[in-house]
Amino acid sequence: MIEVENLIKVYRRGKIEVIAIRDVSVTIKKGEFALLIGPSGSGKTTFLHLIGGIDRPTAGKIVVNGKNIVHFNDEELTEYRRKDVGMVFQFFNLLPILTAIENVMLPMEFAGVPRSERKKRALELLKKVGMEDRKDHYPDEMSGGEQQRVAIAVALANDPPLILADEPTGELDTETGLKIIELFKELNAEGETIIIATHDLRLKKYATRILEIRDGKITG
Ligand SMILES: Nc1ncnc2c1ncn2[C@@H]1O[C@H](COP(=O)(O)OP(=O)(O)OP(=O)(O)O)[C@@H](O)[C@H]1O
Ligand SMILES: [Mg+2]
Helix, strand or coil: CEEEEEEEEEEEECCEEEEEEEEEEEEECCCCEEEEECCCCCCHHHHHHHHCCCCCCCEEEEEECCEEHHHCCHHHHHHHHHHCEEEECCCCCCCCCCCHHHHHHHHHHHCCCCHHHHHHHHHHHHHHCCCHHHCCCCHHHCCHHHHHHHHHHHHHCCCCCEEEEECCCCCCCHHHHHHHHHHHHHHHHCCCEEEEECCCHHHHHHCCEEEEEECCEEEC
């Protein structure tokens, strides 16, 4: 599903150069539950942003479902971000002025899904993450874990085959984090391919794959 070849990302600001990803080649198969584990500054977020089409690499190939996304123009990349990947971040990525259900409906609106269908699917997704009774609540009326569950529903809105999550349990207490982990486990059991960058070693027992990243290199 994902073939990364000789991936390099160099950040440049003035004379300072940071090599965040250094010649990484890795293949992730459909249905895998991969963990990206490594110390702070090792390149986890950068790697997810490159795979998710949020940032562009300096060199290398990222082939997702047969297409090299590195060659996509801005329009194709926007389309890719909208339909092919769902992103979950550490700090909850909900719009504060929208309710839970409106947040979940938004990516579908961008994808041109008719309103009645958007509403129906958003409700189904909120049910899936256990938040249907909070559908009309705004983000600041929900706990961190609840917001993160809604954020996962947002990521799933356009039914992407790939979910990327960056420290999704980082800001949550132990118990709440565990519920989010369970949710990812269920999604993976339903066939979703998942890559999670994390320091949370409780996720290890559900992973089909551990990718260790150190200083921009993936080992193992
Ligand atoms: N926009 C940027 N400009 C310059 N350097 C950057 C930029 N973004 C990241 N870096 C650098 O790239 C390297 C990798 O950063 P990245 O955020 O991918 O690490 P990380 O593994 O996600 O760390 P953490 O666990 O702290 O989130 C770091 O040295 C960081 O300082
Ligand atoms: Mg990071």
